[in-house]
Amino acid sequence: MNSAFDAATIPARAEVAITVALEVGRETARFRRDSDPGTLTVENKGLQDFVTIADRKAEQAIHEGLLSHFPDDSFMGEESGGQSGKGGTWVVDPIDGTTNYIRGFRHWGVSIAFVVGGKVEIGVVYDAAGDKVFHAVRGGGAFKDGIPVHAAATADPANALVILGHSRKTSFDDHLALSRRLHERGMDYRRMGAAAIDLVRVAEGAADLYYERHLNAWDMLAGALIAEEAGAVVAMPPVDRLLAQGGPVIAHSPGLAGEFAFILDIEGL
Known part of the structure; x- marks a missing residue:
């Protein structure tokens, strides 16, 4: 500090x-x-x-x-x-x-x-x-x-509920490919349109993943900290970079880390 x-x-x-x-x-x-x-x-x-x-x-x-x-x-x-x-x-x-x-x-x-x-x-x-x-x-x-509040203890992908964000700044084809991959693993998914709320849904255990490829800092920073403090796994670029140009955020239940590791690879986080 x-x-x-x-x-x-x-x-x-x-x-x-x-x-x-x-x-x-x-x-x-x-x-x-x-x-x-x-x-x-x-x-x-x-x-x-x-x-x-x-x-x-x-x-x-x-x-x-x-x-x-x-x-x-x-x-x-x-x-x-x-x-x-x-x-x-x-x-x-x-x-x-x-x-x-x-x-x-x-x-x-x-x-x-x-x-x-x-x-x-x-x-x-x-x-x-x-x-x-x-x-x-x-x-x-x-x-x-x-x-x-605490992140969900979900470990079976067939029981997972995920929320995916998408903006026109990023590829819709990539968004569809990701949706398909998660669907094929048995996960149910949503797109709700409010990043801060989507992140607190992970924090309270109502959802198991929130991911969006590009957000502004004001959309994500508060919700990301709440999710992290609730025990979710959170990954995003350094805060100073987000303040300057925005970027991706990933927050997920800890028991599904293996399922979502590929998203970290996509974003280089």
């Missing part, structure tokens, strides 16, 4: 981040419920305006909520940008799973990570589907509304 940073302040930061994630998550869900359904159809040209307003409102509320307590911290958000700082940086996605949010599919969330010295020290994710907050502090375990 950065020598200039006081590690004793980490628990206080985590508590503030949990409170902010819950408040902003609930307000963002309320904003969606209270909006005129007629303005949210996919054909309506006002759709992007709605998304922009919701994202910006949420990110501004997170920024104010965090930096009002820790004004010397840096802030990097999906909407407002920003750069990492030596004293510690909040890396935030105000609405992860924007398309799901727009359509009323409640697989979306709020992702808040705190990074110091190239390591994620705090991860907080608001899960809209259950109105719950997942969190982890490095070395302290993973929790869902304060109750410990």
